[in-house]
Amino acid sequence: MLLGFPAYSHHHHRGQAEEVPKPVLGESIYNLNSSWKNQENQEMKLSAFRSQPVIMAMIYTSCRDVCPLTILDMQRIEKGLSEKARDKARFVVVSFDPEKDSPQKLAEYGKAHGLDFKKWTLLNGSAEAVRELAAILDVRYKKLKTSDFEHSNIITILDREGVIKYQQVGLSQDPKKSIDTVESQLH
Amino acid sequence: MRSWAFLIFLAGSLATAENKMVQVPAGTYTPFYPDKEAASGPVHVESFFMDVYPVTNDEYLQFVKHYPQWRKSKIKRALADPHYLKNWKRDLQFSDSKMTNSPITFVSWFSAKAYCESSGKTLPTVDQWEYAAYDNGRSEKELKERVLKWYSEPNPRNLPHVGSTEKNGFGIYDLQGLIWEWVYDFNSPTGGESGAFCGAGAGSAKDSRDYVSYMRFAFRSSLKGSYTTANLGFRCVKEVTK
Numbered sequence: 001m002l003l004g005f006p007a008y009s010h011h012h013h014r015g016q017a018e019e020v021p022k023p024v025l026g027e028s029i030y031n032l033n034s035s036w037k038n039q040e041n042q043e044m045k046l047s048a049f050r051s052q053p054v055i056m057a058m059i060y061t062s063c064r065d066v067c068p069l070t071i072l073d074m075q076r077i078e079k080g081l082s083e084k085a086r087d088k089a090r091f092v093v094v095s096f097d098p099e100k101d102s103p104q105k106l107a108e109y110g111k112a113h114g115l116d117f118k119k120w121t122l123l124n125g126s127a128e129a130v131r132e133l134a135a136i137l138d139v140r141y142k143k144l145k146t147s148d149f150e151h152s153n154i155i156t157i158l159d160r161e162g163v164i165k166y167q168q169v170g171l172s173q174d175p176k177k178s179i180d181t182v183e184s185q186l187h
Numbered sequence: 188m189r190s191w192a193f194l195i196f197l198a199g200s201l202a203t204a205e206n207k208m209v210q211v212p213a214g215t216y217t218p219f220y221p222d223k224e225a226a227s228g229p230v231h232v233e234s235f236f237m238d239v240y241p242v243t244n245d246e247y248l249q250f251v252k253h254y255p256q257w258r259k260s261k262i263k264r265a266l267a268d269p270h271y272l273k274n275w276k277r278d279l280q281f282s283d284s285k286m287t288n289s290p291i292t293f294v295s296w297f298s299a300k301a302y303c304e305s306s307g308k309t310l311p312t313v314d315q316w317e318y319a320a321y322d323n324g325r326s327e328k329e330l331k332e333r334v335l336k337w338y339s340e341p342n343p344r345n346l347p348h349v350g351s352t353e354k355n356g357f358g359i360y361d362l363q364g365l366i367w368e369w370v371y372d373f374n375s376p377t378g379g380e381s382g383a384f385c386g387a388g389a390g391s392a393k394d395s396r397d398y399v400s401y402m403r404f405a406f407r408s409s410l411k412g413s414y415t416t417a418n419l420g421f422r423c424v425k426e427v428t429k
Contacts, residue, residue, distance in 0.1 A: 024263075026262075026263045026264035026265060027263075027264045027265050028265055029265055031263040031266055032265075131371070131372065131374075132297075132300075132412075134374055135296060135297070135373075135374050135411075135412035136265060136297075136412055136413075138374075138411055138412075139374070140374045140375065140376045140408075141374070141375070141376070142372070142375040142376055144222055145222055150376055151376070152376070163265075
């Protein structure tokens with residue numbers, strides 16, 4: 001349900017003198033309140049990535065066509081980052097396919113691609129959560145009758161507040177602009 | 188005594204909610220951009236309830252009264268662009284009393300979706316909307332002529348009230364010729380968008396002479412979730428509980 005309340009409202013109920021975090025910026029994708037499960041089956045919100053620059057894309061694991069290239073493109077960005085940036089950057093891969101891409105399936109997929117789960121997170125969410133996230137990222141997709149997904153290929157760079165700073169559109173693009181955008185988050 | 192009062196209240200509120208929806212029977216229609224991979228035949232649509240009219244300014248006002256985060260002054264920029272509720276004077280006031288029963292416009296997909304969800308409904312899918320609009324091909328030629336005429340006219344200063352255009356065979360008003368309407372999967376790819384895409388994609392349009400549908404699909408594919416504009420509103424649907 002997208003009747004989201006500001007992130008900080010949850011911190012008041014215990015009556016403790018907790019520091020109220022700065023509210024999420026109006027332009028941030030973290031205004032989406034959807035719940036997700038990562039590859040370790042832990043429930044989380046997108047706002048968990050707040051304070052790190054994020055490199056985000058959407059795929060589905062049974063894609064035999066081009067989705068593996070998206071992961072490669074993200075890894076190209078990772079390899080191009082300075083050590084400092086690589087330490088801070090977080091890579092988030094979201095599945096279009098909640099039915100087939102269970103957290104366990106995502107964990108297997110991640111392992112098969114040699115992804116470091118300290119830096120890479122794969123997410124499973126409801127069909128509605130996926131539709132909303134795709135909408136906010138300008139990703140177009142459709143589940144076909146064959147259970148494949150037709151979808152655009154976009155890698156999104158988010159700043160530390162979850163605001164979209166740059167999008168790398170299409171496969172096998174030059175990662176330079178994406179790399180520079182991530183680096184610029186860390187000055 | 189009290190149980191009678193409760194039953195009357197319940198019947199009254201149910202009547203108000205349900206009178207404004209109509210049950211569209213299950214059926215089939217042929218999409219304008221058929222799936223290339225599957226046999227390009229008709230698509231089956233399950234029965235569903237659809238709002239008889241688009242959502243009005245007054246109805247949207249009740250929504251933002253209850254949910255302040257969707258008010259003009261409080262809306263998050265990621266969820267609606269700066270033109271959100273542009274034709275409202277302030278948070279809880281339209282700029283013209285004539286707007287009360289005219290369709291709400293200058294709303295984004297996120298806000299339209301939230302409105303529908305607040306009353307246990309959802310936005311119609313492309314298939315549901317197209318199937319309802321196709322109306323089993325009733326008066327197809329006249330409908331297309333009327334919509335072509337609508338496309339050619341400039342936006343009126345004040346949109347007419349809902350129910351101003353035709354009621355179709357399902358009992359639904361204003362699906363075409365009043366406003367454009369948001370759909371749930373507006374960001375579903377349609378034909379002619381190959382290149383950046385994984386997957387086989389859609390085939391070409393089923394009828395290259397159907398300019399009305401071309402325009403509608405082209406308009407939808409130009410939208411982003413936070414967009415708002417003068418002649419874009421919405422209505423809701425609800426599933427049939429078994």
